[in-house]
Amino acid sequence: MPGYQSINSKMLQVRIGPGQEVYSKRGAMLAYTGPVSFAPSTTAGHGVGGAIGRAVAGEHSAMMHVTGQGSVMFGHGGLEVTVVELNGADTLYAEADRLLVHDATLQVGTMFMGEQGGVRGIVRGAVTGQGLFTTTLTGHGACALLSHGGVLELPITPQRPVHVDPQAYVAHRGQVQNKLTTAMGLRDLVGRGSGEGFQLELSGSGVVYVQASERKI
Amino acid sequence: MLAVDLGGETVRALNGSMVAYEGQMTFKRQGMTGGEGLRGALKRRIAGEGMTLMEVSGQGTVYLASEATEVTLVQLTGDTLFVESESLLALDGNLQTGVQFVGLRGMGTGQGLATTKVEGHGTVAVLSEGPAIALEVTPQTPLCVDPHAYVCHHGQLQQDVVTDVNWRTVIGQGSGESVQFRYQGHGLVYVQPAERGGILEI
Numbered sequence: 001m002p003g004y005q006s007i008n009s010k011m012l013q014v015r016i017g018p019g020q021e022v023y024s025k026r027g028a029m030l031a032y033t034g035p036v037s038f039a040p041s042t043t044a045g046h047g048v049g050g051a052i053g054r055a056v057a058g059e060h061s062a063m064m065h066v067t068g069q070g071s072v073m074f075g076h077g078g079l080e081v082t083v084v085e086l087n088g089a090d091t092l093y094a095e096a097d098r099l100l101v102h103d104a105t106l107q108v109g110t111m112f113m114g115e116q117g118g119v120r121g122i123v124r125g126a127v128t129g130q131g132l133f134t135t136t137l138t139g140h141g142a143c144a145l146l147s148h149g150g151v152l153e154l155p156i157t158p159q160r161p162v163h164v165d166p167q168a169y170v171a172h173r174g175q176v177q178n179k180l181t182t183a184m185g186l187r188d189l190v191g192r193g194s195g196e197g198f199q200l201e202l203s204g205s206g207v208v209y210v211q212a213s214e215r216k217i
Numbered sequence: 218m219l220a221v222d223l224g225g226e227t228v229r230a231l232n233g234s235m236v237a238y239e240g241q242m243t244f245k246r247q248g249m250t251g252g253e254g255l256r257g258a259l260k261r262r263i264a265g266e267g268m269t270l271m272e273v274s275g276q277g278t279v280y281l282a283s284e285a286t287e288v289t290l291v292q293l294t295g296d297t298l299f300v301e302s303e304s305l306l307a308l309d310g311n312l313q314t315g316v317q318f319v320g321l322r323g324m325g326t327g328q329g330l331a332t333t334k335v336e337g338h339g340t341v342a343v344l345s346e347g348p349a350i351a352l353e354v355t356p357q358t359p360l361c362v363d364p365h366a367y368v369c370h371h372g373q374l375q376q377d378v379v380t381d382v383n384w385r386t387v388i389g390q391g392s393g394e395s396v397q398f399r400y401q402g403h404g405l406v407y408v409q410p411a412e413r414g415g416i417l418e419i
Contacts, residue, residue: 080285149285152218152237160239168236168282210237212218212282 004083004101004142011075012083012144014101016068021104024074026062028100034070041065061096065104074101079146079217082209084171090206092137094145094171097217103141111136145171149212161203167214174206218282219290219306219342223275227310230281232269234306240277247272268302268333272310281307281342288342289349289407291371297336300343300369309339343369345409352408354400361397365412372404 003015014022016036023041041063066072075081081100086092093111102108111134137143145151147170154162156176163181172178181201202208218236221228232246247270273279282288288306291298299317308314317334335341343349345368354360354374361379370376379397400406 149218149282152280154237154239154280162237162239163242164237165235208237210280211285212236213285214233214236215284 004144006081006083007073009080009150010078011073012081012101013071013073015071016066018069021065021067022101023063023104024066024101025076025099026064028074028076030073030075032070032072034068036066036068036070036072039065039067061099074144076100076146077217079148080150082145082147082151083142084145084173084209085142086137086139086173088138088140090174092143092171092173093134094137096135098146098170099135100144100146102137102143106137106139106141106143109136109138110134145209146217147209147211148215148217151209151211154208154210156202156204156206156208158203158205161201162208163199163201164208164210165214166198166200167216168210168212169200170209170211172202172206172208174204176202176204176206176208178202218280219288221273221279221281221307223273223277223279225274225276227272227274228307229270229310230273230307231283231305232271234281234283235273236280236282238277238279240275242273242275242277242279245272268305283344286344286346287348289345289368291341291343291369291407293335293337293339293341293371295338296371297334298341298369298371299332299334300341302333304344304368305333306342306344308335308341312337312339312341343407345407346411346413347409349407349409351405354402354404354406356402359399359401360406361399362406362408363412364396364398366408366410367398368407368409370400370404370406372402374400374402374404374406376400
């Protein structure tokens with residue numbers, strides 16, 4: 001597994017070597033040492049079928065395959081970088097454009113939101129601006145997520161469901177059910193709402209990552 | 218980011234600033250007057266110190282944040298905090314808010330003619346670009362701050378404007394520090410390490 005090392009909150013250094021390859025957001029390289037090559041990748045590690053699926057789903061973010069021997073620094077748009085380790089037991093759900101780097105050993109997939117919650121899932125995707133598809137990562141390895149203002153890790157337990165502003169949601173992992181709850185009232189219709197009309201309710205057991213801002217990438 | 222533990226109390230927070238919560242919470246936009254009475258609401262409208270707050274109440278923890286800016290907590294023990302309405306993130310439900318006219322000196326610094334005052338006993342969360350620092354003012358050491366970097370102040374302070382405008386400023390060759398706020402008395406002034414864009418760049 002490549003070594004991920006944070007230089008500061010917004011820059012990440014990744015060691016690359018034989019068998020230690022990563023996929024990264026295209027154009028996110030800041031500097032590198034050693035003979036490292038960057039190849040544009042349309043499949044991003046999940047086959048031709050997956051690539052077509054992603055292109056159709058609109059859950060497509062241009063990635064590149066980083067190989068060679070050396071170390072590479074990554075960063076993007078002055079956004080905060082958070083490293084998430086996956087131990088093979090659970091799946092990370094994240095938006096494609098929030099993925100900065102991930103190990104080539106991780107399996108990448110696309111999940112149709114309708115699988116979780118049927119029609120409500122589709123509505124949720126449309127309302128929250130997440131689209132109808134989200135990216136999943138499984139396996140052993142690490143990945144780095146982008147966020148505006150750093151992330152807060154909130155544990156979810158069956159006794160303590162967590163409600164998240166859809167615009168501040170970054171990613172989640174574990175056995176988590178999500179559903180969109182509305183607190184729309186008369187006040188919202190006349191333009192005097194509290195600004196918290198829609199919330200994502202996450203229940204089950206796992207972790208949700210929330211950013212300190214309501215800005216999308 | 219700010220975490221607020223609630224056990225049935227109410228806090229007032231910037232509209233739409235909730236990023237996550239655990240437990241049972243209700244969010245309700247404040248009425249037109251915002252607890253300041255009809256006169257207060259009128260004053261606020263005239264002064265352009267508009268602010269939209271929501272009342273958050275319930276049991277649990279609510280997380281508040283706005284545009285990834287830094288949050289500073291200010292404890293009030295019966296004294297008055299002066300703050301720009303756009304820098305206010307959250308305040309205890311039992312604190313009183315109002316509008317204070319600051320006169321013409323607010324012009325040109327981008328602050329407008331009025332500022333918001335918060336008084337009572339409780340905690341106020343103030344937003345700043347970059348971590349804010351608190352500077353102490355005593356009668357022996359008056360303090361001058363850049364109006365664009367000023368965040369808020371509390372205590373027994375007199376505020377006046379110091380200008381250093383000369384012919385160089387007029388022809389656009391100023392040092393960029395032609396106007397300063399000077400504080401005298403006893404109190405604390407909070408300053409941020411970034412300068413807001415004012416209406417007039419002087």
